[in-house]
Amino acid sequence: MANTKISYLGKKVYIGIDVHKETYSMTSICDGLIVKKVASIPADPAQFAQSILNWFKDAEIHSAYEAGFSGFGLHRELEKAGIKSNVVNAASIEVASNDKVKTDLRDSKKIAEQLANHRLKCIHIPSEAEEARRALTRGREQVVEMRATISCQIKSKLQYFGLMARNDKRPISNRYLKEIEAKNLASEVKLAFRMLIEQWRFFTTQIAEFQAALKEQGKKDEKLESVYRSVPGIGLITSRTLANELGDLTRFKNERALFSYTGLTPSEYSSGEHIRRGHISRQGAARIRWLLVEAAWRAIAKDVALKETFERIAKASGKKRAIVAIARKLIGRIRACFRTGKEYAVGTYT
Helix, strand or coil, X not given: CCCCCCCCCCCEEEEXXXXXXXXXXXXXXXXXXXXXXXXXXXXXXXXXXXXXHHHCCCCEEEEEEXXXXXXXXXXXXXXXXXXXXXXXXXXXXXXXXXXXXXXXXXXXXXXXXXHHCCCCCECCCCCHHHHHHHXXXXXXXXHHHXXXXXXXXXXXXXXXXXXXXXXXXXXXXXXXXXXXXXXXXXXXXXXXXXXXXXXXXXXXHHHHHHHHHHHHHHHHCHHHHHHHHCCCCCCHHXXXXXXXXXXXXHHCCCHHHHHHHHCCXXXXXXXXXXXXXXXXXXXXXXXXXXXXHHHHXXXXXXXXXXXXXXXXXXXXXXXXXXXXXXXXXXXXXXXXXXXXXXXXXXXXXX
16 A cells, blocks of 8 residues: 555656456556556546545546547546556567567556656547447447358358359348259258348348437438548448547548558668568548548549559559558548638549
């Protein structure tokens, strides 16, 4: 327990937190020294926030933890208690090349040290309303993945029982499933297929419900929807996902901040006068990068200027790097649309 005789009046305390489902680990630093370490604290955000206030009375308290499974409940409780909370991207936490030992306390110490030295940057914290809107697009994404798994299981069973031709590349559809149901199969095999088919149809119904809800959400979110949907290659799902995840892109102070958030910034290796740029950083949400790259592939078929840029880069660096460059250019143009208050217009960008 912290020494109650120590006065933290006017002091700054930096707390690194390693978050798990049932417990937190924390390390606290003040004036460059570790003043408190706790290996296991019950994962009760409100109680934890109160404990911090009791341990460090009258201090200016800053905390940080990695973004992850636990969302932002802990962050909101800390902020409510008057503690400055930072939620950071795990990839932004520096790790020494010779650091081979990993424990919860060591991780919390690393976060506390980097927070105290101002080497950590807080990610964007969505409001509770923003999180609610994201529940639609993320929920649909989960159900689509579950249906894809069932589709693979159906095809695997078809192949196992010799019911699928070698060159049959058809995707699973309701029509395809009716063909399977019409086959003369042993009762046990028929039952196994029926269970999978029912799951596939159930997930398909859920996807349709999400789709309808997203259309209604788009009608209520007219400003964002009109800009995103004006972009070549962006339809309902991509538009709603970008609107819910990124929102109005004017919140990014410049393109560099936007590219960094989406993980589309090339990594850089510098040595003396030599600078070499490598693969993209991949920080930020993978779903956003994937959507932007998919949109970029569709956009080059509709925007001549983008296609010319793609072909020029692809010739020198390959198609993979070229399409990432187009995705970066595309999201930069969308930000310009928000800044000017105009929809995307093919042929007006250089």
